[in-house]
Amino acid sequence: MGTFKIEGGHQLKGSIKPQGAKNEALQILCAVLLTPELVTINNIPDIVDVNKLISLLKKLGVKVEKLSQGTYTFQADDVNLKYLESDEFKVDGRGLRGSIMIVGPMLARFGKGYIPKPGGDKIGRRRLDTHFEGLINLGAKFRYSKEEQFYGVEADKLKGAYMLLEEASVTGTANIVMAAVLAEGRTTIYNAACEPYLQQLCKMLNRMGAKISGVGSNMLIIDGVDSLGGTEHTMLPDMIEIGSWIGLAAMTKSELTITNVSWDDLGVIPATFRKLGITVEKRGDDIHIPAHTDGYEIQSFIDGSILTIADAPWPGFTPDLLSIILVVATQARGSVLIHQKMFESRLFFVDKLIDMGAKIILCDPHRATVIGHDYKSTLKATTMTSPDIRAGVSLLIAALSAKGTSTIQNIEQIDRGYERIDERLRAIGAHIERIE
Template identity: 80%
Template sequence: MASFKIEGGHKLNGTITPQGAKNEVLQILCAVLLTPEKVTVHNVPDIIDVNKLIFILGELGVKVEKLSSNSYAFQADEVNLGYLESPEFKRDGSSLRGSIMLVGPMLARFGKGYIPKPGGDKIGRRRLDTHFEGFTNLGAFFRYNKEESFYGVEAEELFGTDMLLDEASVTGTANILMAAVLATGTTTIYNAACEPYIQQLCKMLNSMGANITGVGSNLLTIIGVDTLGGCEHTVLPDMIEIGSWIGVAVMTRSALTIKNVSWENLGQIPNVFAKLGIEFEKIGDDIFIPEQESYEIQNYIDGSVLTVSDAPWPGFTPDLLSIVLVIATQAKGTVLIHQKMFESRLFFVDKLIDMGAKVILCDPHRATVIGQNFESTLKATTMTSPDIRAGISLLIAALSAKGTSIIHNIEQIDRGYENIEARLKSIGAKIERI
């Protein structure tokens, strides 16, 4: 098991280009199963979760050609359906939560889709009901092997219908969408997720010949088509990584330029960082964060303490709350972090408290952070990364801390961040993989 050794307290400087968006590319890669024609995807991040999914596609019989470091061609013209019920698939699929999105396209094109209970971050309950209720609404038969935790849906034909999702699930919307594009008739999905990554999936599917309207809203209308063709698609930059690099700059009091961030797809992210008192400039499609010795959290206009909470898009993404929490430890002022979606995502704060942060964990969903305005910097320590976002947050804390920190279980960070130590070294960080 690898670890990071980080010597904190150094100022950084330079330019970073964000990787392709993990949460988009997992959807896009599953969509290549909807056509026997070639699909080319650019800006694919070289991270563990994405590479696992590419491996699974290869085992399914998809022809995978690596065109360059971040571009691939896929062709699903000879899919091996037997792999879906093999012990190997039960092993491979269970290690990756994104594998759930294989079910929709497999069901749509081949009439059956199976998945073992998927893995991923241990951040609380992440139910699959929305996915399978959507499939059964389209006419699929659902079955579940409790002993093996193995899910399946089968249908000779899918039929369009009107459905109201019980939650605006991003992966659920993507999965149902991919099933509906080849269904007979018209499907409407109300309370659909409308994140930029879902919009990107819709644009890709439409370029393949699908008929999807309402893109960008929470009401999608899909008129089913008989077949889909190939296409070329470029993945957006990862907004979570962009927020992470802002956190790196702020906590190390460094000047940093983040290139090609796709400003129009950042939503509330700039607004939330501005409320924390962070200065930044929009230069073309780049973000420049100047050296900032201090930043003050804004209270509400009535003087009450600011709350930063997550919500479905266009609300603030839950994946950045861990970063906001770390940044707040050295702000001037107090903020309440309210993590509504996942009940285990704030448990990493005990590591920050060990480092000297003033954080009160109110309950599994809320933490009050009393900022220290860099008057009492964090202290180096040894810690373990529990999930991707907590892992990068602890790494940011270590970069700002006095002394040398060790972070174990960094495979969690590698799942979501491409070549993170080399990119940090390129801007002056003292970090090594041990």
């Protein structure tokens, strides 16, 4: 198990480029299974979760070639269907939440898709109902082995259908879209997720020959086609990393430039950080954060009531950044209520921040009130363990701003979502060391 040793209290300076988007990569990589032709993908992040999925694709028989850093070709012209029902797959599939998205393309192209109950962050219940109910609507037969926790769907031929999703699940929508593009007839998906990464998937599929309209809205209309061809695709920058670096700059009173952020795809993220009093400047397609030497002040609502920041489906605020917002608020002037609606275990990491001296009241599993220090009292260094990807980075940001030397254990969780984070932070002046 790896550990980060972090000497906090140092100002950072320079520029940092965000990696390719993790959540987009998990969808796009599964989509290569929809065609026997060559697919080239650029800006793939070199992180644990993505590398696990690439390894899974290789075991499925997909030919994978790395052309350069972040650029790969994939060709699924000789898929090994026997691997899907092997004991090895039951182990491999469990280690990655994103593995669920191979089910839709496998079902569409080969008539069957299987998956063990996937793993991922321990942040609360993450139901798979939306995925399988959508595939059943397209005509698939569903089976589940409770003993092995193994799911399966099978169909001779999928047929288009109208469906109203119970929740606007991003991965659920992606799975259904990838199945529907090769179904017979028209599929209408209402209450579809419309995150930029889902839009990227739809645009890629259209370049491959799919017929998807309504991209970017919550109603997708898909006219099935007989087959799809190859294409080239470039990932968006990771919006969660971008938000993480905004928070890092504010907490450490650092002047940072985040380059090539794809401003048009950031939605309400810049405005939400501005509500905390953080200056977020647009310079071309870069974000510039000046050094907040005088701190930053949380806004109130118009009627003077305490600001509430809550997650919501796109174009609302992404739940993956609420942990960052919470940490940044610990040194602001004023108070804020953080409302994490989606996952009931995601705020439990605040006990570690309280140990560091943060003023946080955990109201219930979904809500926490943060009373900012305004830098009158700095956070204190401590030893802690990363419980999941986003909480891990939030604790890392807290440690970089704290007085003294902190250690963070279980950093494999952070490596699942952030590429060479220690190297990149050292390049802008952070005092961080990886200890194996």
